Amino acid sequence: MAVSLVSTPTSTCSISISYPRNDSLAVSPRATKLGRALPRPYNGHHHDLICKCKSIGIFTSHIHHIPGLGGYRASSSMLFISATHSMDAEASSSSYSSSRNFANRGRRGYRHQQRAASACTGTPEENNNNEGGEGEVDTDKNGEVMSLPFVLTTPLYYVNAPPHMGSAYTTIAADAMARFQRLQGKKVVFITGTDEHGEKIAMAAAAKGQNPKDHCDRIACDYQALWKDLDITYDKFIRTTNPCHEAIVKEFYTRIIAKGDIYHADYEGLYCVNCEEYKDGKELLEDECCPIHRKPCELRKEDNYFFSLSKYQKPLEELLTANPNFVQPPYRLNEVQSWVKGGLRDFSISRATVEWGIPVPNDSKQTIYVWVDAMLGYVSALLKDENEPTLDNAVAGGWPASLHLIGKDILRFHAVYWPAMLMSANLKLPATVFGHGFLTKDGLKMGKSLGNVLEPKDLIDRFGCDAVRYFFLREIEFGNDGDYSEERFTNIVNAHLANTIGNLLNRTLGLLKRYCQSTLTIDSNSAAEYNPFKEHVMELVEKARLDYMNLSFNSACEAVIDIANAGNVYLDEHTPWSLFKKGDSSAEEAAKDLVVILEAMRITAVALSPIVPRLCRKIYLQLGYPKNDFESISWGDTAWGALKAGQVMAEPEPVFKRIEDLEDEKLKNMKATKKSGKNKTKAQQQGTENACKLTNNMSTITEF
Numbered sequence: 001m002a003v004s005l006v007s008t009p010t011s012t013c014s015i016s017i018s019y020p021r022n023d024s025l026a027v028s029p030r031a032t033k034l035g036r037a038l039p040r041p042y043n044g045h046h047h048d049l050i051c052k053c054k055s056i057g058i059f060t061s062h063i064h065h066i067p068g069l070g071g072y073r074a075s076s077s078m079l080f081i082s083a084t085h086s087m088d089a090e091a092s093s094s095s096y097s098s099s100r101n102f103a104n105r106g107r108r109g110y111r112h113q114q115r116a117a118s119a120c121t122g123t124p125e126e127n128n129n130n131e132g133g134e135g136e137v138d139t140d141k142n143g144e145v146m147s148l149p150f151v152l153t154t155p156l157y158y159v160n161a162p163p164h165m166g167s168a169y170t171t172i173a174a175d176a177m178a179r180f181q182r183l184q185g186k187k188v189v190f191i192t193g194t195d196e197h198g199e200k201i202a203m204a205a206a207a208k209g210q211n212p213k214d215h216c217d218r219i220a221c222d223y224q225a226l227w228k229d230l231d232i233t234y235d236k237f238i239r240t241t242n243p244c245h246e247a248i249v250k251e252f253y254t255r256i257i258a259k260g261d262i263y264h265a266d267y268e269g270l271y272c273v274n275c276e277e278y279k280d281g282k283e284l285l286e287d288e289c290c291p292i293h294r295k296p297c298e299l300r301k302e303d304n305y306f307f308s309l310s311k312y313q314k315p316l317e318e319l320l321t322a323n324p325n326f327v328q329p330p331y332r333l334n335e336v337q338s339w340v341k342g343g344l345r346d347f348s349i350s351r352a353t354v355e356w357g358i359p360v361p362n363d364s365k366q367t368i369y370v371w372v373d374a375m376l377g378y379v380s381a382l383l384k385d386e387n388e389p390t391l392d393n394a395v396a397g398g399w400p401a402s403l404h405l406i407g408k409d410i411l412r413f414h415a416v417y418w419p420a421m422l423m424s425a426n427l428k429l430p431a432t433v434f435g436h437g438f439l440t441k442d443g444l445k446m447g448k449s450l451g452n453v454l455e456p457k458d459l460i461d462r463f464g465c466d467a468v469r470y471f472f473l474r475e476i477e478f479g480n481d482g483d484y485s486e487e488r489f490t491n492i493v494n495a496h497l498a499n500t501i502g503n504l505l506n507r508t509l510g511l512l513k514r515y516c517q518s519t520l521t522i523d524s525n526s527a528a529e530y531n532p533f534k535e536h537v538m539e540l541v542e543k544a545r546l547d548y549m550n551l552s553f554n555s556a557c558e559a560v561i562d563i564a565n566a567g568n569v570y571l572d573e574h575t576p577w578s579l580f581k582k583g584d585s586s587a588e589e590a591a592k593d594l595v596v597i598l599e600a601m602r603i604t605a606v607a608l609s610p611i612v613p614r615l616c617r618k619i620y621l622q623l624g625y626p627k628n629d630f631e632s633i634s635w636g637d638t639a640w641g642a643l644k645a646g647q648v649m650a651e652p653e654p655v656f657k658r659i660e661d662l663e664d665e666k667l668k669n670m671k672a673t674k675k676s677g678k679n680k681t682k683a684q685q686q687g688t689e690n691a692c693k694l695t696n697n698m699s700t701i702t703e704f
């Protein structure tokens with residue numbers, strides 16, 4: 001057994017326990033600090049344990065298979081792991097080390113040192129339990145460690161125009177992560193919303209002859225409607241025009257004034273209204289054009305309030321050095337490090353000329369800079385409806401965030417300005433900021449300001465929500481830029497979802513219906529005994545899990561599709577259709593093969609559910625599960641062996657239609673509707689004529 005301490009921040013133990021692959025009898029470890037048995041490792045091979053304490057003792061009972069002797073040996077061990085030392089221990093279950101201190105520390109846990117740079121190392125998941133302030137282990141009334149929520153956010157989208165495929169891209173990725181974390185048993189708080197103040201919004205509303213609030217209401221509705229169409233399972237939708245948010249922004253602002261981090265000064269600089277940001281001349285293109293929006297910046301002079309960002313130069317440098325996972329992927333960290341190394345300049349935190357915003361406390365002539373306002377939406381979203389709108393109450397709802405998912409265009413705000421402001425307000429820092437790449441059109445960022453957008457609603461209407469979710473997460477390596485092509489979209493979605501998954505399931509269910517009355521003849525565990533296919537599936541599932549944890553959605557998709565690929569190869573090699581014809585033991589083997597494939601399909605459905613939930617639900621229904629079973633799946637269900645003998649499959653039906661079939665079907669439906677419309681119109685006309693005749697008759701009668 002291998003035990004490794006994944007990260008060693010001051011206060012979080014992040015421990016990974018792996019069992020030897022061939023030891024299928026390994027039992028769960030029991031962490032004595034937790035005082036309770038940990039859940040069974042999800043696949044019998046691996047267990048991640050994150051606890052908010054400096055040290056942990058793990059009691060493990062372990063059963064070894066002794067090769068050659070055909071027997072088993074049980075042994076126990078106690079491992080004591082301390083987070084204060086970096087260690088990567090290989091421990092066999094016969095080694096023993098324990099600490100009495102550990103048991104004597106009581107239930108209330110440990111006090112932690114406050115640290116400005118509180119983000120942790122590790123994956124977003126590992127970072128989730130970061131500690132930055134004076135605090136205690138979170139335990140419930142029985143002294144058990146409570147897991148903190150996984151708080152993840154999308155940007156709060158600017159409502160200058162309706163959403164487009166770029167906005168949908170971040171939100172789909174966040175939804176996949178939220179679904180994955182829920183499968184892992186985490187309590188997830190998935191925050192999205194809209195950023196509704198600022199000059200650009202006021203201008204957009206004026207252009208439509210609307211007042212800003214009506215404009216915001218309309219566009220916020222567009223976002224919510226799109227998230228519904230895309231099956232986005234957000235928990236909180238925060239709008240920055242919400243009065244509770246306003247109260248929290250003002251309190252935050254007042255806190256940083258009290259810290260001495262705000263001062264009054266004049267500023268002159270080049271301003272990009274589309275970025276709502278003063279730009280550094282060095283980063284502009286020819287004619288002082290913004291590199292993102294390709295429009296000239298305006299020279300502006302204002303008296304503003306400034307935030308002393310330069311004061312946080314050193315703490316930010318330390319944060320980025322000590323916690324390289326604070327910014328991901330690593331090449332974005334390099335960008336951020338070079339900005340910081342280039343020297344941080346104070347930035348203006350208010351606007352004198354913008355009325356549509358939150359007034360600066362004690363100076364109603366100025367409004368708070370829209371970016372400060374927007375960032376705080378992540379905190380105010382955590383406020384519970386029944387609580388007073390105070391910063392402390394909002395923070396108690398789950399701050400700090402585990403993961404901010406954003407596009408690379410707004411990296412500087414999230415990875416430089418935001419942590420500095422949080423440090424100023426004595427609030428904890430988010431664990432990870434992940435800046436993904438751009439969806440591009442002709443090499444330029446697709447965006448509302450440029451107007452070169454792809455309409456997600458059109459894609460959903462034509463191809464369905466799962467196809468859209470799958471294509472963008474599978475096709476573009478998360479972090480890099482990517483272009484959309486309809487040809488590529490059709491090819492990928494058809495090949496992976498319709499041909500590889502859909503056909504495999506349909507073929508297998510067809511055979512099962514024909515030869516076994518749609519009923520499994522044997523448990524999936526027994527069917528796969530000594531079968532290397534099962535091991536292969538388990539390896540791919542484990543790969544997918546790690547890929548999800550690292551936000552490598554394309555690799556996670558690839559790993560899961562490989563399960564179905566392997567299933568297709570298996571079926572073609574084993575040719576169960578000919579074995580059934582031979583009868584006797586050959587037919588028994590064939591029936592086993594079908595169970596093996598169907599179990600792999602079930603696992604595929606669990607593992608791909610963060611990406612294409614509708615398709616996976618259909619697979620579960622085809623496998624004969626009742627409607628609600630899919631709603632309660634967990635990652636633990638990727639373990640082999642859930643399908644049991646006697647389970648009756650549903651009538652085989654295609655779970656995913658090829659795009660051309662879908663389009664043909666739509667065309668036929670349209671024609672049929674048109675035809676029935678024509679018939680209806682004819683009938684209506686006939687009816688009207690009859691009615692006219694009747695009226696005429698009546699009038700005739702009347703005339704008589």
Ligand SMILES: Nc1ncnc2c1ncn2[C@@H]1O[C@H](COP(=O)(O)OP(=O)(O)OP(=O)(O)O)[C@@H](O)[C@H]1O
Binds near residue numbers: 169439449
């Ligand atoms: N082309 C894109 N590719 C990927 N993500 C995008 C794209 N456009 C917007 N986003 C997502 O939306 C965020 C920006 O939100 P915003 O509301 O400012 O949209 P925008 O279309 O970029 O606006 P604008 O064009 O006015 O700058 C990005 O950080 C990213 O999360």
